[in-house]
Amino acid sequence: MKTETIVTAIIFFGVGFLAGYIYKTERAPVVAASVVAATPATSSAAGGTANSAESLPPGHPPLDEATVIDNLQQQATANPTDPVIPLKLANYCYDKQLYELAIKWYRKSLALDPKNVNARTDLGTALFYTGRPTDAIQEYQKALEVDPNHQPTLFNLIVVYAEGTHDVREAQHYWEVLHRRNPNYPGLQRLKQELGTEAPGSKS
Numbered sequence: 001m002k003t004e005t006i007v008t009a010i011i012f013f014g015v016g017f018l019a020g021y022i023y024k025t026e027r028a029p030v031v032a033a034s035v036v037a038a039t040p041a042t043s044s045a046a047g048g049t050a051n052s053a054e055s056l057p058p059g060h061p062p063l064d065e066a067t068v069i070d071n072l073q074q075q076a077t078a079n080p081t082d083p084v085i086p087l088k089l090a091n092y093c094y095d096k097q098l099y100e101l102a103i104k105w106y107r108k109s110l111a112l113d114p115k116n117v118n119a120r121t122d123l124g125t126a127l128f129y130t131g132r133p134t135d136a137i138q139e140y141q142k143a144l145e146v147d148p149n150h151q152p153t154l155f156n157l158i159v160v161y162a163e164g165t166h167d168v169r170e171a172q173h174y175w176e177v178l179h180r181r182n183p184n185y186p187g188l189q190r191l192k193q194e195l196g197t198e199a200p201g202s203k204s
Contacts, residue, residue, distance in 0.1 A: 065096055076108070083112035087119055099126045117143045121153045124160075133164020151185055154178040158191055171195060 072089040079085055090105035106123035110116060124139030137160055143153045154174055161171040175192060178185055 065098075068092060069101070076105075081112065083109045083116070086112075087116070090119070090122070094122060094126055097129075099130045102126045103130070115146050117147045117150050117153065120146070121150070121156060124153075125156060128156075128160050128164055133160050136160050136164065149181055151178060151182055154181070155185060155187065155191075162191075162195060168195065 069089065069092070072085060072092065076082075076085045076089060086105045087109040090102045090109060093099070093102035093105060103123060103126050106119055106126065109119055110123065113119070120139055120143040124136040124143070127133075127139060128136035137157065140153050140157050140160070143150055147153075154177055157174040158171050158178065161167045161174065172195060175188070175195065178188060182188075
């Protein structure tokens with residue numbers, strides 16, 4: 001079972017604002033290759049298992065972002081058919097809000113593992129955060145082609161249609177789809193209220 005966490009985003013909608021949530025995979029921080037095994041651990045569907053900062057030797061100084069990125073890029077170059085390493089790099093860049101770089105590496109990972117729904121959804125979210133909601137929606141739709149019931153993707157579609165393209169009808173449609181699958185999905189009722197209208201076919 002994949003564990004997820006909510007990344008809070010303040011997003012504006014209509015004349016007011018919609019305080020929404022974009023779902024992102026929970027994972028431990030990536031650390032530099034000099035402190036981890038040369039061959040990364042096998043990835044789960046959620047995007048791999050990264051060693052946490054606690055694995056650093058006692059007294060080891062914090063590793064800066066450039067060092068981590070450079071080491072992971074070297075690993076990716078040395079292992080060009082392994083989708084796990086570019087995914088680790090994409091996840092690290094995402095967590096550091098380096099969204100353009102994250103997008104690049106999500107795409108490289110997905111070229112090797114195109115059915116990774118979580119990576120595809122995270123790519124869409126990174127695109128949303130860089131002001132490309134239409135591209136984000138395209139990636140979410142690709143994720144749903146692999147797993148039509150992927151609930152974080154459905155939730156993100158509600159948010160991105162509402163905020164990114166201001167298409168209330170589509171936002172309500174995906175609200176209804178997710179509500180049918182899981183009426184207790186975290187944040188779903190709040191989105192219904194903040195969309196300003198009851199989703200078609202739903203009941204209070």
